[in-house]
Amino acid sequence: MGNIFVKVTSDPVCLSEILIFNAGTNHGAMNCFIGIVRNNNWGRKVIGMEYDCFIPLCEKTFFEIATEAKGKWCKDANIFVVHRYGKLKVGDTSVAIIATTEHRNESYCITRYIIEEIKVRSPIWKKEFYEDGETGWVRGHALCQHRKVDYHEHGGSYTCGGEVHPHETR
Numbered sequence: 343m344g345n346i347f348v349k350v351t352s353d354p355v356c357l358s359e360i361l362i363f364n365a366g367t368n369h370g371a372m373n374c375f376i377g378i379v380r381n382n383n384w385g386r387k388v389i390g391m392e393y394d395c396f397i398p399l400c401e402k403t404f405f406e407i408a409t410e411a412k413g414k415w416c417k418d419a420n421i422f423v424v425h426r427y428g429k430l431k432v433g434d435t436s437v438a439i440i441a442t443t444e445h446r447n448e449s450y451c452i453t454r455y456i457i458e459e460i461k462v463r464s465p466i467w468k469k470e471f472y473e474d475g476e477t478g479w480v481r482g483h484a485l486c487q488h489r490k491v492d493y494h495e496h497g498g499s500y501t502c503g504g505e506v507h508p509h510e511t512r
Contacts, residue, residue: 344417346412349423350395350404355426360422363422372441378433378436381432386478388470389473391430407423421452425466440453
């Protein structure tokens with residue numbers, strides 16, 4: 343029936359450990375999404391980031407999202423989700439999501455769905471540190487309630503109050 347593993351940690355994400363995630367002999371596809379801290383955002387030079395979260399609710403939400411994804415695309419998918427909290431520097435891995443499935447399309451859809459849903463549903467907040475010494479909270483949970491719906495079904499639009507529509511970029 344497939345396994346779901348979720349974790350929120352202050353420890354660095356070890357990619358070599360994640361990539362040995364057990365796919366099962368009936369799965370021919372493994373898709374991996376890795377989120378890393380980049381050195382810029384909206385034209386500002388970023389030197390680091392700090393994630394704050396409510397761990398028990400994050401892990402519960404991750405599990406719910408992964409369960410939804412399995413229901414939509416592949417009931418026997420194996421799913422692994424790990425997210426960091428605390429201070430990270432540019433280049434650090436902030437989130438890793440792996441899905442193994444029988445065929446590749448399902449694994450792509452699952453990882454895309456999970457990262458998009460984590461962005462709007464999980465109690466995770468991130469604060470950027472800029473080269474000029476300023477800081478800024480990045481839009482996310484509780485600050486932006488727009489849910490990005492399935493890219494292939496609605497062209498990457500957003501849904502607010504059940505109505506699907508595009509949003510202007512910042």
